[in-house]
Amino acid sequence: MSVAGLALHPFSTPKTLDEALALLAERSARAEKTVLLAGGTDWFVERHVAPAEEAGVLPLVVDVSRLDALRGIAVEGETLHIGAAATYLEIRKDARVAARCPLLAATARDVGALQIQARGTLGGNLASGSPAADGVAALAALDATLLLRSIRGARRVPLAGFYTGYRRSVLAADELIEAIEIALPPEGSPFAWRKVGTRQAQAISKVAFAGLAVVASGRLARLGLGMASVAPTVALLPATRALGLSKPLGEVTDADVEQAVLADVSPIDDVRSTAAYRRHVAVRLAQRFFGELRAL
Amino acid sequence: MSMETNITLTVNGSVVTLEAPPAARLLDVLRERLGLTGTKEGCGEGECGACTVLLDGVPVNACLVAFGQCDGREVTTVEGLGSTAHLTPLQEAMVTEGGAQCGICTPGMLLSAEALLREEPRPTEPQIREAIAGNICRCTGYQRIVNAVNEAARRREARS
Numbered sequence: 001m002s003v004a005g006l007a008l009h010p011f012s013t014p015k016t017l018d019e020a021l022a023l024l025a026e027r028s029a030r031a032e033k034t035v036l037l038a039g040g041t042d043w044f045v046e047r048h049v050a051p052a053e054e055a056g057v058l059p060l061v062v063d064v065s066r067l068d069a070l071r072g073i074a075v076e077g078e079t080l081h082i083g084a085a086a087t088y089l090e091i092r093k094d095a096r097v098a099a100r101c102p103l104l105a106a107t108a109r110d111v112g113a114l115q116i117q118a119r120g121t122l123g124g125n126l127a128s129g130s131p132a133a134d135g136v137a138a139l140a141a142l143d144a145t146l147l148l149r150s151i152r153g154a155r156r157v158p159l160a161g162f163y164t165g166y167r168r169s170v171l172a173a174d175e176l177i178e179a180i181e182i183a184l185p186p187e188g189s190p191f192a193w194r195k196v197g198t199r200q201a202q203a204i205s206k207v208a209f210a211g212l213a214v215v216a217s218g219r220l221a222r223l224g225l226g227m228a229s230v231a232p233t234v235a236l237l238p239a240t241r242a243l244g245l246s247k248p249l250g251e252v253t254d255a256d257v258e259q260a261v262l263a264d265v266s267p268i269d270d271v272r273s274t275a276a277y278r279r280h281v282a283v284r285l286a287q288r289f290f291g292e293l294r295a296l
Numbered sequence: 297m298s299m300e301t302n303i304t305l306t307v308n309g310s311v312v313t314l315e316a317p318p319a320a321r322l323l324d325v326l327r328e329r330l331g332l333t334g335t336k337e338g339c340g341e342g343e344c345g346a347c348t349v350l351l352d353g354v355p356v357n358a359c360l361v362a363f364g365q366c367d368g369r370e371v372t373t374v375e376g377l378g379s380t381a382h383l384t385p386l387q388e389a390m391v392t393e394g395g396a397q398c399g400i401c402t403p404g405m406l407l408s409a410e411a412l413l414r415e416e417p418r419p420t421e422p423q424i425r426e427a428i429a430g431n432i433c434r435c436t437g438y439q440r441i442v443n444a445v446n447e448a449a450r451r452r453e454a455r456s
Contacts, residue, residue: 011318
């Protein structure tokens with residue numbers, strides 16, 4: 001690629017969130033395509049891999065990476081609020097995230113390598129909709145809520161209701177993801193983060209697993225699970241969650257977990273792995289987490 | 297909203313104003329408009345780290361940054377470290393420890409290591425390995441690069 005390769009894309013850098021929302025509204029009313037650019041870790045790769053797709057009218061690229069309204073990390077009461085354009089590096093370095101949401105801190109440390117963490121964002125990960133998104137697997141286990149905004153107003157959508165299919169979501173053409181909200185688990189809540197791939201850094205996961213639990217008197221009071229690369233969207237493993245919440249932990253057997261996980265996942269063969277290997281790993285990762293919870 | 301935009305940024309300590317397409321990759325603008333060909337293109341997909349530069353002091357892949365995102369920011373390329381006549385301790389150590397073989401990964405490797413040493417003057421081996429995990433080297437097996445970063449830390453401390 002050269003300077004000429006991406007020269008034709010029109011580009012806009014709104015100074016405020018309101019300006020960005022107005023631009024989105026105008027363009028969606030005219031049915032014109034817009035790309036919101038944050039870290040660019042997906043968009044530039046897609047341009048590199050499939051430049052032929054650029055035929056026709058090019059979308060307007062809108063840089064949202066430096067909008068202050070999308071960048072903050074804050075704890076308000078028992079809710080962790082992360083701006084959609086906060087980077088993984090900012091998340092992993094944040095002392096409040098490390099103390100109150102160590103699952104997310106662990107995931108942020110495992111996304112790509114430092115160069116990717118310095119650019120990649122949760123908002124971008126969510127909006128791209130890749131089923132292999134590590135960050136989204138963690139948000140699934142944390143039962144995150146997404147704050148979506150347009151000039152029509154704001155709405156909150158639980159992650160469980162965000163995706164409608166492979167790389168499809170309920171995000172409207174005039175909307176953007178403003179922030180991610182996480183109801184903080186009690187300090188010290190057990191969690192699991194496991195990324196299985198060819199190499200620890202940079203490799204896209206063959207399977208990634210995130211789990212979070214609140215245990216009280218041998219039972220699960222809260223159970224969140226998320227798994228990447230095992231279904232058309234990041235999987236929330238509803239059958240496995242229901243199993244975990246249905247009876248005392250001591251009565252949940254490995255065979256139960258296997259049956260539930262296999263009902264929850266539908267992996268495919270692709271360049272990174274096979275469906276059979278992914279099913280095997282998915283079951284083992286969930287069994288290991290339940291084993292850790294039983295041993296508490 | 298435009299095809300070419302004037303953007304002012306600091307490159308290797310000098311303020312420059314450049315007219316270039318804002319959606320162009322920072323990598324291409326550095327190489328083709330500024331002639332800074334020390335920054336290499338490997339994969340073009342943010343995986344190999346050959347195009348690593350520092351953006352406001354933080355390592356990024358220049359193949360994944362839009363030029364239009366660099367307004368008012370500070371970019372450091374390998375040309376901004378030392379010169380042939382005046383190598384930095386890190387560059388010296390890469391030479392003496394045999395941390396560079398074919399050389400394609402070296403500029404990016406140097407910038408990742410430089411960012412680490414600025415933040416952590418006495419890094420542990422795991423910290424070094426994590427800092428360069430986004431820079432792929434197919435020649436050295438990494439050990440000599442890790443040795444070089446260790447040695448650079450020692451030399452920097454000795455000079456300060």
